[in-house]
Amino acid sequence: MAKTVxxxxxxxxxxxxxxxxxxxxxxxxxxxxxxxxxxxxxxxxEVGGVFLQAESEIAAIHMVYGASCAGKRAMTSSSSPGISxxxxxxxxxxxxxxxAFVVNVxxxxxxxxxxxxxQADYFQATRGGGHGDFxxxxxxxxxxxEMASLTLRGFDLADRYNMTxxxxxxxxxxxxxxxxxxxxxxxxxxxxxxxxTGTRCEREKHVITSLYLAPDELEQKNLSRFARYARVQRAExxxxxxxxxxxxxxxxxYGIAARVSKxxxxxxxxxxxxxxxxxxxxxxxxxxxxxxxAAEHVRQFLSVELSMGQMIQDIELAIRCRRPVSLVSRVxxxxxxxEQVLLAIERVARGEAI
Numbered sequence: 001m002a003k004t005v006x007x008x009x010x011x012x013x014x015x016x017x018x019x020x021x022x023x024x025x026x027x028x029x030x031x032x033x034x035x036x037x038x039x040x041x042x043x044x045x046e047v048g049g050v051f052l053q054a055e056s057e058i059a060a061i062h063m064v065y066g067a068s069c070a071g072k073r074a075m076t077s078s079s080s081p082g083i084s085x086x087x088x089x090x091x092x093x094x095x096x097x098x099x100a101f102v103v104n105v106x107x108x109x110x111x112x113x114x115x116x117x118x119q120a121d122y123f124q125a126t127r128g129g130g131h132g133d134f135x136x137x138x139x140x141x142x143x144x145x146e147m148a149s150l151t152l153r154g155f156d157l158a159d160r161y162n163m164t165x166x167x168x169x170x171x172x173x174x175x176x177x178x179x180x181x182x183x184x185x186x187x188x189x190x191x192x193x194x195x196x197t198g199t200r201c202e203r204e205k206h207v208i209t210s211l212y213l214a215p216d217e218l219e220q221k222n223l224s225r226f227a228r229y230a231r232v233q234r235a236e237x238x239x240x241x242x243x244x245x246x247x248x249x250x251x252x253x254y255g256i257a258a259r260v261s262k263x264x265x266x267x268x269x270x271x272x273x274x275x276x277x278x279x280x281x282x283x284x285x286x287x288x289x290x291x292x293x294a295a296e297h298v299r300q301f302l303s304v305e306l307s308m309g310q311m312i313q314d315i316e317l318a319i320r321c322r323r324p325v326s327l328v329s330r331v332x333x334x335x336x337x338x339e340q341v342l343l344a345i346e347r348v349a350r351g352e353a354i
Contacts (some may be wrong), residue, residue, distance in 0.1 A: 004181045009147040010035035010174045012182070013167065014043065016148035017075055020155040021047035022077065022101065023252030024074040026063035028056060029255040031115040032171035033105035036077040057082040061102075068098040069208050070194030073187075075153055077103035079171075080121050081112060083129070090198045091130030092165060095210025097225065099158035100134075101151075103167045104120030106306075108333040115169030116333025119255060119306035125168045126284045126314070130253055133222050135229050137165040137236065138283040140254040144178035150281070152183070159190040161232055168283060170306065172256040172335065214252060232285055239287035240279040243269060247276030249348050250294050251328075253304035254280050256335060260305045264341035283311075291318035300348045301325040304341055306334075326354045 007015070007298060014036045017025070024043060027037045037053065044051035054060035060076045067074035078086060083104045092166045093100050096138045104125065108118040137157050139150040147169065154165035196206050212218035240258075243265050244250065253261040260277040268275040280287050294301075301323055303312045309327040316325055330336045344354050 001184050001224075002181050003184070004179055006037055006046050006177055007144060008175060008177050008181050009144045009169065010105065011039045012180045013147040013151050014039040014073070015182055016151035017155070018043055018047055018049075019185070019187070020073065020152050020185060021077050022073045022155065023047065024059040024064075024067040024072050025050070025075050025076070026052050026054050026067075027078065027289040028054055028060055029239060030079045030082045032107055032117070032174050033077050033079045033103065035174070036105075036243070037102060045309070046214055058089065058106075059258060061086035062092070063294045064100050064102075065089055065093055065098065066288070068093070068100050069096075069196045071192040073101070073105065073159070075101040079105050080109050080118070080156050081109045082330050083121065083124065086124075088145035090128070090136065090242070091132050092210050092226075094128070094130070094134035094136070095132065095161045096208050098208065099162050100164045101155050101158055103325065104169070106170045106301060108331070112334060114333045115171070117306060117335065118331065119257065120308070120310065120331065121168065122283065122305075122307060122310040125166055126286070134225065134313055135163070135284055137161070137163060137232060138168050139165065140168050140281060140283050141173055142255055142258045142279065143291065144173070144180045145174065146181050147173060148182060156188050157236060161228055162232040165229075170255050173260050183276060235331045236282065237289070238281035239290045240280070240281060241275035241276065241290065244278065244294060247274050247294070247298055249273065249275045249300050249302065249345055250279070250298040250312065251275065251302045251304055251341070251345070252291070253277065254283060254311075257304045257306055259342055260336055260338050267338065267342050268345045273345060286314045286318065288314075288318035292320075293317060295319040295322045298323060302328050302341075302344055302348065302354075304328045306336075307331060328354065
């Protein structure tokens with residue numbers, strides 16, 4: 001039975017993790033994601049789950065590794081510097097082909113930076129987030145409702161493809177309050193014949209490892225892994241378009257920047273400028289096909305970000321640099337306003353450089 005409540009984004013995500021069947025949370029407090037741990041500290045005991053505040057972010061991600069080895073749905077959450085500390089564990093999870101669910105509520109950086117929202121962890125998330133050849137599924141919610149719905153989807157994707165699914169959001173979406181409808185349903189069950197559940201002297205032992213000393217064996221592991229990633233790209237790419245049917249100017253944005261951009265597009269349309277928006281919901285796999293199709297009729301792309309232009313590379317790759325791409329951004333914890341984005345649209349419409 002569904003219920004509609006007013007919740008913070010971080011809390012909606014945490015409750016959705018419970019609904020998804022997660023019963024193991026390991027984390028460490030850091031602003032602006034601390035509400036996730038605080039919420040689960042109360043809720044996990046109520047549902048027979050485990051909440052453990054680890055001694056460090058490094059410990060937390062390796063606890064997720066251990067629980068996942070046993071076939072359990074497990075998660076951790078942090079904010080930018082904490083995700084950097086988890087990068088080794090992310091690589092071990094990928095190298096062992098284990099499902100996991102990780103949340104990054106981004107704050108400004110580099111270094112300790114500030115506690116205000118940012119989107120400057122885009123490269124880190126979409127390029128793997130650790131050493132070696134691997135990918136994570138990266139989901140980018142733009143509302144409190146999507147904080148919940150993409151969490152449910154993320155756990156399923158992680159189990160379906162035996163890889164890490166990451167929610168990449170920002171401090172604004174994590175901290176803001178909106179109505180959210182929480183679904184009450186049985187979580188999807190996935191067979192995990194590889195799990196370390198004890199042999200009971202009834203089967204051969206299972207071994208989970210990321211260490212392969214024979215080069216040809218490791219090569220085959222990597223090739224097989226990337227064949228699976230290709231299936232993810234074909235089947236799981238998610239994107240929203242707004243006003244793109246006749247758009248001449250295309251904005252590309254995710255998270256809170258997409259909400260700002262949609263307002264700017266509506267204002268531009270009201271003044272007769274044919275603007276549109278492409279919002280990647282999956283940052284990896286990136287919706288390259290939607291961008292390539294747009295490049296057939298769009299004359300200019302604007303990347304609206306809370307970073308110094310990290311997503312521009314993926315836009316240019318998707319459109320094969322057939323159209324110019326300009327940046328509209330604020331950084332350091334600042335957020336672009338609809339007026340700032342609209343001004344950029346109007347300048348492009350007049351043929352001016354940004």
